[in-house]
Amino acid sequence: MAKKATVDLVYFNAGGGHRAAAQALEAVIRAQRRPWTVRLVNLTQVLDPQGLFRKLTGFDPEDLYNKRLQRGWTLGLAHELKLLQAGIRLAHPTLVRTLQQHWLRTEPDLVVSLVPNFNRALYDSVAGALPGVPFVTVMTDLADHPPRFWIEAGQRQHLVCGTPQALAQARAAGYAPPQLHLTSGMILRPDFYAPPAVDRDAERRRLGLAGHGPVGVVLFGGHGSRAMLGIARRLADRPLILMCGHNRELAQRLRELPATSPRVVVEFTPDVAYWMRLGDYFVGKPGPGSLSEAVHCGLPVVVTLNRWTMPQERYNAQWVREQGVGVVHRSFATVREAVDDVVARLPELQAAVRRIDNRAVFEVPEILHDVMVMAERPAAALPAPALAGGA
Numbered sequence: 001m002a003k004k005a006t007v008d009l010v011y012f013n014a015g016g017g018h019r020a021a022a023q024a025l026e027a028v029i030r031a032q033r034r035p036w037t038v039r040l041v042n043l044t045q046v047l048d049p050q051g052l053f054r055k056l057t058g059f060d061p062e063d064l065y066n067k068r069l070q071r072g073w074t075l076g077l078a079h080e081l082k083l084l085q086a087g088i089r090l091a092h093p094t095l096v097r098t099l100q101q102h103w104l105r106t107e108p109d110l111v112v113s114l115v116p117n118f119n120r121a122l123y124d125s126v127a128g129a130l131p132g133v134p135f136v137t138v139m140t141d142l143a144d145h146p147p148r149f150w151i152e153a154g155q156r157q158h159l160v161c162g163t164p165q166a167l168a169q170a171r172a173a174g175y176a177p178p179q180l181h182l183t184s185g186m187i188l189r190p191d192f193y194a195p196p197a198v199d200r201d202a203e204r205r206r207l208g209l210a211g212h213g214p215v216g217v218v219l220f221g222g223h224g225s226r227a228m229l230g231i232a233r234r235l236a237d238r239p240l241i242l243m244c245g246h247n248r249e250l251a252q253r254l255r256e257l258p259a260t261s262p263r264v265v266v267e268f269t270p271d272v273a274y275w276m277r278l279g280d281y282f283v284g285k286p287g288p289g290s291l292s293e294a295v296h297c298g299l300p301v302v303v304t305l306n307r308w309t310m311p312q313e314r315y316n317a318q319w320v321r322e323q324g325v326g327v328v329h330r331s332f333a334t335v336r337e338a339v340d341d342v343v344a345r346l347p348e349l350q351a352a353v354r355r356i357d358n359r360a361v362f363e364v365p366e367i368l369h370d371v372m373v374m375a376e377r378p379a380a381a382l383p384a385p386a387l388a389g390g391a
Contacts, residue, residue, distance in 0.1 A: 007368065011114045025187060088118065100125045108133065111133065119152050167180060222245040231332050235339060236258065273297065281302065302339060
């Protein structure tokens with residue numbers, strides 16, 4: 001009996017989308033009965049197994065990032081990203097040694113990165129410790145934010161891109177066609193593809209949302225955002241589903257706000273698909289996960305693009321415009337005008353949303369299978385990408 005292949009999915013908890021993508025892939029691979037052993041590898045725990053950072057500071061490295069998202073403190077992240085990347089480059093030899101020791105102990109047959117910024121260290125460590133074991137980067141953003149965010153030049157690895165824009169960036173960085181794989185979008189959890197378990201109209205009536213006009217779903221990721229308070233005030237006469245994630249303080253403040261239309265305030269729930277399907281349009285930040293979830297559930301989107309938009313999410317606003325699936329404003333100060341625009345054009349925008357058929361979570365396992373088959377053929381060794389600009 002052939003040995004089951006061991007596939008490691010590397011993630012971290014900054015933002016939550018990387019972990020969610022890893023968990024979604026694991027669930028689909030299991031449902032497809034692939035002959036693989038899938039392991040979720042928390043990169044933070046591998047690099048700091050003793051939790052020294054937490055012992056010194058009282059919190060995990062990702063906590064600071066997530067707290068900033070929650071409070072809306074995103075101005076200046078572009079400069080901080082450069083400092084982070086400089087620190088990672090300085091620490092590269094140490095990172096590689098630590099990761100090599102991990103791979104030598106665990107011996108995966110395929111390593112899949114679902115994280116940005118660390119792919120040089122991840123690739124070099126796999127190539128040094130386990131020659132011949134393929135390495136794949138699955139981008140969980142709609143596009144790269146060069147240089148050295150997702151796409152690293154000069155690597156014999158595979159890149160999975162969720163948009164033609166990301167694919168074009170990889171080609172410009174010197175990657176050849178055998179290394180590149182295009183999916184139909186971002187990875188979503190499998191429950192977004194399951195038939196709805198409840199009657200939408202009946203649920204809206206039960207929640208008091210029916211009969212008051214189109215319902216907005218307001219979502220800013222798993223930790224919410226203070227921006228939701230201003231949105232709720234400006235949309236006091238529109239029925240809303242306000243999703244706060246782990247931010248219980250925000251949820252309480254939203255419940256206390258006066259409103260002339262019904263609203264439902266939701267704290268953390270794994271069943272985001274249920275709530276999305278009850279809405280008619282989406283309001284939030286242009287994160288790749290939230291945007292993709294909203295569009296998959298048939299919701300046109302209202303997002304902003306300004307200095308506070310995280311650098312890796314700025315292309316997403318352009319994607320919204322290109323696809324015609326919503327509106328982009330400079331600030332949520334004009335969210336009323338944005339929502340009025342969406343509601344006035346709801347049938348047109350909903351038709352544009354329905355044209356997008358994202359099946360990425362089912363496509364990626366097949367790509368991984370093809371990568372492992374290719375790795376078994378010595379003649380199929382990947383070329384090193386040419387060192388091109390933009391990577």
